[in-house]
Amino acid sequence: MSTAEKTEKAEKTEKTERLSVFKTYKLYVGGKFPRSESGRVYEVSDSKGNWLANAPQSSRKDARDAVVAARKAFGGWAGATAYNRGQVLYRVAEMLEGRREQFVREVADAEGLSRPKAAAVVDAAVDRWVWYAGWTDKIAQVIGGANPVAGPYFNLSSPEPTGVVAVLAPQQSSFLGLVSVVAPVIATGNTAVVIASEKAPLPALSLGEVLATSDVPGGVVNVLSGRTAEIAAPLAAHQDVNAIDLAGADEALARELEIAAADNLKRVLRPQGVDYFETPGIDRMTAFLETKTVWHPTGSLGASGSSY
Amino acid sequence: MPTTAPTAHALSDVTASDSTLSRFLHGLPGVDAVGLEARAASLGTRSIKTTAKAYAIDLAISMVDLTTLEGADTPGKVRALGAKAVHPDPTDRTTPTTAAVCVYPDMVAVAKEAVAGSGVKVASVATAFPAGRAALDVKLADVRDAVAAGADEIDMVIDRGAFLAGKYLKVYDEIVAVKEACGTSARLKVIFETGELSTYDNIRRASWVGMLAGADFIKTSTGKVAVNATPANTLLMLEAVRDFRAQTGTQVGVKPAGGIRTTKDAIKFLVLVNETAGEDWLDNHWFRFGASSLLNDLLMQRQKLATGRYSGPDYVTVD
Numbered sequence: 001m002s003t004a005e006k007t008e009k010a011e012k013t014e015k016t017e018r019l020s021v022f023k024t025y026k027l028y029v030g031g032k033f034p035r036s037e038s039g040r041v042y043e044v045s046d047s048k049g050n051w052l053a054n055a056p057q058s059s060r061k062d063a064r065d066a067v068v069a070a071r072k073a074f075g076g077w078a079g080a081t082a083y084n085r086g087q088v089l090y091r092v093a094e095m096l097e098g099r100r101e102q103f104v105r106e107v108a109d110a111e112g113l114s115r116p117k118a119a120a121v122v123d124a125a126v127d128r129w130v131w132y133a134g135w136t137d138k139i140a141q142v143i144g145g146a147n148p149v150a151g152p153y154f155n156l157s158s159p160e161p162t163g164v165v166a167v168l169a170p171q172q173s174s175f176l177g178l179v180s181v182v183a184p185v186i187a188t189g190n191t192a193v194v195i196a197s198e199k200a201p202l203p204a205l206s207l208g209e210v211l212a213t214s215d216v217p218g219g220v221v222n223v224l225s226g227r228t229a230e231i232a233a234p235l236a237a238h239q240d241v242n243a244i245d246l247a248g249a250d251e252a253l254a255r256e257l258e259i260a261a262a263d264n265l266k267r268v269l270r271p272q273g274v275d276y277f278e279t280p281g282i283d284r285m286t287a288f289l290e291t292k293t294v295w296h297p298t299g300s301l302g303a304s305g306s307s308y
Numbered sequence: 309m310p311t312t313a314p315t316a317h318a319l320s321d322v323t324a325s326d327s328t329l330s331r332f333l334h335g336l337p338g339v340d341a342v343g344l345e346a347r348a349a350s351l352g353t354r355s356i357k358t359t360a361k362a363y364a365i366d367l368a369i370s371m372v373d374l375t376t377l378e379g380a381d382t383p384g385k386v387r388a389l390g391a392k393a394v395h396p397d398p399t400d401r402t403t404p405t406t407a408a409v410c411v412y413p414d415m416v417a418v419a420k421e422a423v424a425g426s427g428v429k430v431a432s433v434a435t436a437f438p439a440g441r442a443a444l445d446v447k448l449a450d451v452r453d454a455v456a457a458g459a460d461e462i463d464m465v466i467d468r469g470a471f472l473a474g475k476y477l478k479v480y481d482e483i484v485a486v487k488e489a490c491g492t493s494a495r496l497k498v499i500f501e502t503g504e505l506s507t508y509d510n511i512r513r514a515s516w517v518g519m520l521a522g523a524d525f526i527k528t529s530t531g532k533v534a535v536n537a538t539p540a541n542t543l544l545m546l547e548a549v550r551d552f553r554a555q556t557g558t559q560v561g562v563k564p565a566g567g568i569r570t571t572k573d574a575i576k577f578l579v580l581v582n583e584t585a586g587e588d589w590l591d592n593h594w595f596r597f598g599a600s601s602l603l604n605d606l607l608m609q610r611q612k613l614a615t616g617r618y619s620g621p622d623y624v625t626v627d
Binding site: 064067071234237238239240241263 | 611616617618619620621622623
């Protein structure tokens with residue numbers, strides 16, 4: 001063999017023998033990427049049954065830790081200005097756009113879609129972040145207001161976030177559905193503990209990486225993967241969770257969780273048939289808002305009475 | 309069980325002079341830092357579940373010295389703390405009371421009134437806490453003040469400056485003087501501020517100085533510096549009290565303070581106690597936690613065990 005031939009052969013071997021780099025999917029809790037406390041994983045396969053990756057199988061302790069992280073983040077996030085929250089949500093859209101290729105691939109694998117269809121899903125998800133980013137500083141005008149009262153007072157109603165919201169992401173629409181239920185929760189200042197689609201958790205776990213790099217404070221969104229029923233039960237009964245979105249629960253599970261949630265009077269959003277491609281409306285935002293009404297003297301009371 | 313000054317016959321010559329004390333302390337075996345930390349870490353991996361956990365939580369609650377040591381302490385806050393010590397969880401009267409409330413000397417009278425009749429003790433820090441940088445007379449006056457106000461326990465700080473300068477006898481004499489000022493009515497806890505002693509060897513030496521001088525308790529820290537109670541330095545002090553009892557027959561208590569915030573941490577400390585000093589110390593007469601936020605976590609865990617649901621900070625008091 002000549003030297004030239006040898007080099008060529010060596011190059012060839014080098015190319016074929018490059019080790020594949022598999023991604024370790026991890027949870028996203030409190031701005032960090034831990035494995036499940038239980039050490040468990042489960043196999044995730046694509047729509048044809050081919051193995052894609054191992055995803056962490058969260059336990060109830062992971063759920064508890066996520067609630068602690070969400071509670072810790074709540075004060076800062078709810079206290080941030082609506083304008084600031086809008087900027088942060090827009091930043092998520094920006095980061096997502098940069099990772100478009102990755103998400104198109106993951107969504108195509110997860111949901112068995114063709115590439116163009118998966119691309120349409122990702123585009124819609126990016127647009128969904130932008131849409132909710134625009135709503136952060138407008139929702140108060142729409143559902144709050146100055147109420148007419150018979151007296152020298154201002155009477156103002158303003159929406160306030162509910163607190164920590166447990167979100168069961170839709171099982172079928174693993175990415176657009178996920179974004180469509182998470183964005184409205186955090187847009188108004190709540191923090192979220194999200195249970196990803198059980199069969200297709202990978203886009204949700206990758207979204208955690210996007211959130212971590214887009215100015216969303218750690219703990220505002222926490223993403224858990226695993227058996228939905230196993231993780232949802234302790235969250236529904238958790239005394240420090242203020243609301244639960246049952247989008248990803250089937251009828252039997254939803255019923256059971258709603259009963260558990262009644263104990264500390266959680267707000268419950270029942271599962272409903274939604275076409276996630278449609279413009280969402282503000283229902284998902286108002287579902288997790290409370291109205292605070294304050295009375296304030298107008299200050300225009302003189303000796304001669306009200307100037308009203 | 310003896311709670312008064314040690315009858316350390318075997319060790320009586322040790323404190324005869326600065327040089328004998330120094331020779332004794334430096335003759336103590338050196339601490340294997342890596343081994344100590346590894347031992348503390350491995351004991352921290354024990355899994356305590358179900359009924360054992362329930363027992364540990366109740367024991368830990370009964371060992372808490374509920375503490376408020378802020379410049380902003382008001383009589384109202386101390387009264388609230390006292391109420392919490394007596395009924396840590398007002399919704400569940402089977403919850404044990406805490407061991408004591410720990411306050412500054414001028415708040416002792418208020419605290420005493422707040423816990424009257426409940427069996428909860430009132431501990432007071434004294435001796436120019438937390439720095440301890442004052443003349444001995446001032447420190448003793450501080451102690452007498454607290455005792456006169458009715459304190460059941462006095463938490464003194466040692467003179468770390470003298471200790472680090474090698475003047476062990478000065479530290480020793482000061483503890484003896486404070487112990488005397490406590491009289492028979494108050495038990496004395498001696499705070500070493502382990503975070504300022506730099507080395508494990510120093511912590512071991514300080515423990516022995518304290519015990520020789522008649523401490524009823526040795527306590528890790530004030531809670532006012534960066535490094536407070538750690539499993540390793542508490543393990544070291546538990547070894548010291550174990551060895552001291554073996555040599556002299558006198559039992560001395562241990563109190564880790566500062567930085568213990570979760571039930572998990574507290575249970576780790578209890579495992580250390582059981583495995584190092586032994587069951588005799590698993591009692592609030594001999595082991596305490598100096599903490600404030602720990603109690604809330606213990607109560608939340610207790611509620612979780614009772615109801616099966618995770619509890620939240622909305623269901624315990626904000627202190």
